[in-house]
Amino acid sequence: AQKVTQAQTEISVVEKEDVTLDCVYETRDTTYYLFWYKQPPSGELVFLIRRNSFDEQNEISGRYSWNFQKSTSSFNFTITASQVVDSAVYFCALSEAESGYALNFGKGTSLLVTP
Amino acid sequence: DTGVSQDPRHKITKRGQNVTFRCDPISEHNRLYWYRQTLGQGPEFLTYFQNEAQLEKSRLLSDRFSAERPKGSFSTLEIQRTEQGDSAMYLCASSAHGRNGYTFGSGTRLTVV
Numbered sequence: 001a002q003k004v005t006q007a008q009t010e011i012s013v014v015e016k017e018d019v020t021l022d023c024v025y026e027t028r029d030t031t032y033y034l035f036w037y038k039q040p041p042s043g044e045l046v047f048l049i050r051r052n053s054f055d056e057q058n059e060i061s062g063r064y065s066w067n068f069q070k071s072t073s074s075f076n077f078t079i080t081a082s083q084v085v086d087s088a089v090y091f092c093a094l095s096e097a098e099s100g101y102a103l104n105f106g107k108g109t110s111l112l113v114t115p
Numbered sequence: 116d117t118g119v120s121q122d123p124r125h126k127i128t129k130r131g132q133n134v135t136f137r138c139d140p141i142s143e144h145n146r147l148y149w150y151r152q153t154l155g156q157g158p159e160f161l162t163y164f165q166n167e168a169q170l171e172k173s174r175l176l177s178d179r180f181s182a183e184r185p186k187g188s189f190s191t192l193e194i195q196r197t198e199q200g201d202s203a204m205y206l207c208a209s210s211a212h213g214r215n216g217y218t219f220g221s222g223t224r225l226t227v228v
Contacts, residue, residue: 035216045158045206045219091157100171101210102148103217105157
């Protein structure tokens with residue numbers, strides 16, 4: 001069973017629009033970690049954020065913000081005032097103790113920001 | 116410290132040949148992970164090491180795949196008798212502790228022809 005679901009396969013927005021990338025996860029662990037990674041066309045995986053299961057505070061970093069809701073098992077990512085350089089594939093991932101904290105990735109959302 | 120290094124960056128091999136990839140993690144990281152990423156998919160976990168001990172292997176890791184991490188430093192991933200389905204990006208990541216996040220290498224892109 002897919003542990004991390006990113007229902008949006010592709011999203012296309014015009015520059016300066018806000019965009020939210022959805023992530024829903026599934027786990028039986030009470031202690032787990034959630035991540036977002038960015039993979040630009042060059043291919044490297046760039047770490048964006050890590051959140052543990054005990055910290056439901058939303059986080060903002062510049063134009064990026066994350067909304068973690070345990071009640072709905074969601075960890076959504078919003079880019080405000082999108083820019084062309086935000087074009088990339090974004091992956092949500094789950095890390096659990098039962099799997100040695102190996103990352104379990106979703107299938108990714110491809111974001112295209114056009115001028 | 117230059118991050119996680121993977122070698123080679125690209126490998127083209129004929130079907131049936133053996134290939135070996137190398138990963139040099141961040142020196143103070145005791146955990147090392149291997150992932151495989153095919154086109155249009157997220158990375159899939161293959162195996163991980165804590166120091167020199169291989170603690171978990173995914174069912175994706177068939178008996179043609181073997182990984183080692185001698186002395187808990189660099190790691191190698193070998194694929195024997197390669198098949199076209201093995202064509203993918205092989206990613207290595209290291210971590211001081213799995214909970215604290217991972218640093219990924221740039222990957223080795225394998226093409227089996």
